Amino acid sequence: MILLQANQIARLFGAEVLFENLQLEISSRARIGLVGRNGAGKSTFLKIIAGIEAPDAGTIAKNKTATMGYLAQDTGLISNATVWEEMLDAFAAVRIIEKRMRELEIAISESNPNTANYQTILKEYDRLQHDFSEKNGYGYENEIRSVLHGFQFDASFYDQKIATLSGGQKTRLALAKMLLQSPDILILDEPTNHLDIETLAWLEGYLQNYSGALLIVSHDRYFLDKVVTEIYEISRRKMRHYKGNYSRYLDLKAEQLASDWKAYEKQQTEINKLEDFVARNLVRASTTKRAQSRRKQLEKMDRLDRPQGDEKSAHFLFDIEKPSGNIVLQVEDAAIGYSIEEILSEPINLDIRRKDAIALVGPNGIGKSTLLKSLIGELPFIRGEVTFGANVATGYYDQGQTNLHHNKTILQELWDEHPTTPEVEIRTALGGFLFSGEDVDKPIALLSGGEKARVALAKLAMNKENFLILDEPTNHLDIDNKEVLENALIDYEGTLFFVSHDRYFINRIATKVIELSENGSKLYLGDYDYYLEKKQEEAEIAALLEEKTVIATVSTGKQNFQQSKEQQKALRNLQRKIEKIEEELATLDEEITAAETKMTEPLVLNDHVQLNELNQFIETAQQRQEHLMEEWETLSLELEELT
Structure with missing residues (x-):
């Protein structure tokens, strides 16, 4: 069933067209990803679909019975209620039914069954x-607990006032409430922002099983691959539709571009032939009519536009001035936190070698950014210290771009740090990060998050350090620019240590993963998918050990009361077998000694046949001894375990 249709939607800013003629259809249980460059108009289009803004042209047709929920990016929940009270509000209609049912139950108990x-x-x-049952009335409280747990809110948060929580917590709660309200059409603008990897994985699973339709803007390619089944792309003011997840969209887009080029080149060949024929034959009396016919054919031809392919992307590299030594950085048994009483994580052990590309992962609040700042000396370790190797030059990317000066222009930001570099070289470097012409005179204070990120990366590239410490470098970057950054880091000849919640990015860049927890650091020798596999194995082993512990505990309890008859029987059997082996070993020992003694007698020494027989007997007896000793050792170990 079609829930919503957008037809010929346009947004204009005076004479400038942001987009036009956009078409989109949302059906029941649709899983739609909306992608495009920063500034293409994705968020604006979502607001038009949600009815928050009116289009300059086109119409939105929505099923009258379909409910809709829209959550803008970085929207925090504003409320004076507690967390639990606010989540209960998502089930207000159900709770009204529940209240009325309680009233009717009292009325039933007090009424005469024989009356009308x-x-x-x-x-x-x-x-x-x-x-009540249809609306999950009997399970809505469990659903609230499940969703809050998924967003890392345990029972200790239930009675806290939302107004007292952090901005990130309010953002997660806004998304939690929207999920609990479960509208028929759920529109989410960058829902993965500020979520740690564990929460992202939970959200993916939840949305895969969501009962309604989804329309999502996200720059998280791993998330899009897991959740969506169709992609709408806004590019160059137009929209195209592709079936499949994000990876499939990339393949289809490449195929479409190749097909467009083939059709365009074929038509251009035909046009050139026709134009050449007209030019050579129009003035000749014998061929004028045919030339005029070809000219009319050209005039009527619906000419294909030249395929434009991808929009202009950033292009840059991270060079190094000189290589470092093999040992880049070492930390041993360190602790990070706010004070000796408030340690976030310990013991932390790092051994970073030249050309390592290490991703640092862990839940929000565990201290990943704190660790990076401790490594560069901005914050002290609670315990421990960092040791750098020879010739290490460190560059740091701060996710908050606090090292940018808001009172400077883009050009000044780079030139002031490299005053001896010619202006043309600074402008060339900025051009690689999509800043050209008058763009370089923009004040830092007026830039978007994506633009600030590109300025910060440009500064980093200019410095040519051989060890880059990066804190969420993909934040604020659109997918195309993320891919440019990935390619630049893959080609980088230095060493990388970075924090990221972009799992696709980690998979492409990381050769190792370090997990940070309250119990310190743990190293995994592989990319993100390998890390996931090992975590799954660890979870399965832990569950198995726990199960064995429970069984052993129950078994021990029973044995303390009365040792099982089977075990007593097994003990007696083992003891009898061991005693029998010991008796046979003693007998064999006596027989071997007797045979060896006999071999020394004068009569036997001159009887080669008898000597040979005695020798064979001794060898057989010794082999039997060895076999019995092995069996004795095995049985003794079993007896030791049972007792």
Whole structure:
């Protein structure tokens, strides 16, 4: 069933066209990803779909019965209620039904079953009970607990006032409430911002099973691959539709571009032939009519536009002035936190070698950014210290871009740090990061998040350090510029240590993963997918050990009361077998000694046949001894384990 249709949607800013003629269709249980460059108009289009803004042209047709929910990026929940009270509000309609059911239950208990009023009450109660069950009335509190747990809110948060929480917590709660409200069409603008990897994985699973339709803007390619089944791309003011997840969209887009070029080149060949024929034959009397016919054919031809392919992307590299030594950085048994009483993580051990590309992962709040700042000396370690190797030159990317000067222009920001570099070289470097012409005179204070990120990366590239410490370098970058950054870091000849929640980025860049937890650091020798596999193995082993511990505990309890008859029987059997082996070993020892003694007798020494027989007997007896000793050792170990 079609829930919503957008037809010929346009947004204009005076004479400038942001986009036009956009078409989109949302059906029941659709899983749609909306992609495009920063500034292409994705968020504006979502607001038009959600009815928050009106289009300059086109129409939105929505199923009248379909409910819609829209959550803008970085929207925090504003409320004076507690976390639990606010989540209960998502089920306000269900709770009204529940309240009425309680009233009817009292009325039923007090009414005469033989009256007409009693039957009326019963009918209303049956209807409400059906509606209550349909709306998950018997399980909505468990659903609230499940969603809050998924967003890293345990029971200790339930009674906290939302107004007292951090901005990131309010953002997660806004998304949690929207999910609990479960609208038929759920529109999410960058829902993965500021979520740690564990929460992202939970959200993916939740959205995969979501009962309604989804329309999502996201720059998280891993997330899009897991959740969406169709892609709408806004590019050059137009929109195109592709079936499949993000990876499939990339393949289809490449195929479409190749097909467009083939059709364009074929038509250009035909046009050139026709134009050449007209030019050579129009003035000749014998061929004028045919030339005029070709000219009319050219005039009527629907000419294809030249395929434009991808929009202009940034292009840059991270060079190094000189290589470092093999050992880049070492930390041993360090602790990070706010004070000796408030340690976030320990013991932390790092051994970073030249050309390592290491991703630092862990839950929000565990101290990943704190660790990076401790490594560069901005914050002290609570315990421990960092040791750098020979010739290490460190560059640091701060996710908050606090090292940018808001009172400077883009050009000044780079030139002031490299005053001896010619202006043309500074402008060339900035051009690689999509700043050209008058763009370089923009004040830093007026830039978007994506523009600030590109300025910060430009500064980093200019410095040519051989060890880059990066804190969420993909934040604020669109997908195309993320890919440019990835390619630049893959070609980088130095060493990388970075924090990121972009799993696709980690998979492409990282050769190792370090997980940070309250119990310190743990190294995994592989990319993100390898890290996930090992975590799954660890979880399975832990579950198995826990199960064995429970069984052993129960078993021990029973044995303390009365040792099982089977174990007693096994003990007796083992003891009897061991005693029998010991008796046989003693007998064999005596027989071997007797045979060896006999071999020394004068009569036997001159009887080669008898000597040979005795020798064979001794060898056989010794082999039997060895076999019995092995069996004795095995049985003794079993006896030791049982006792």
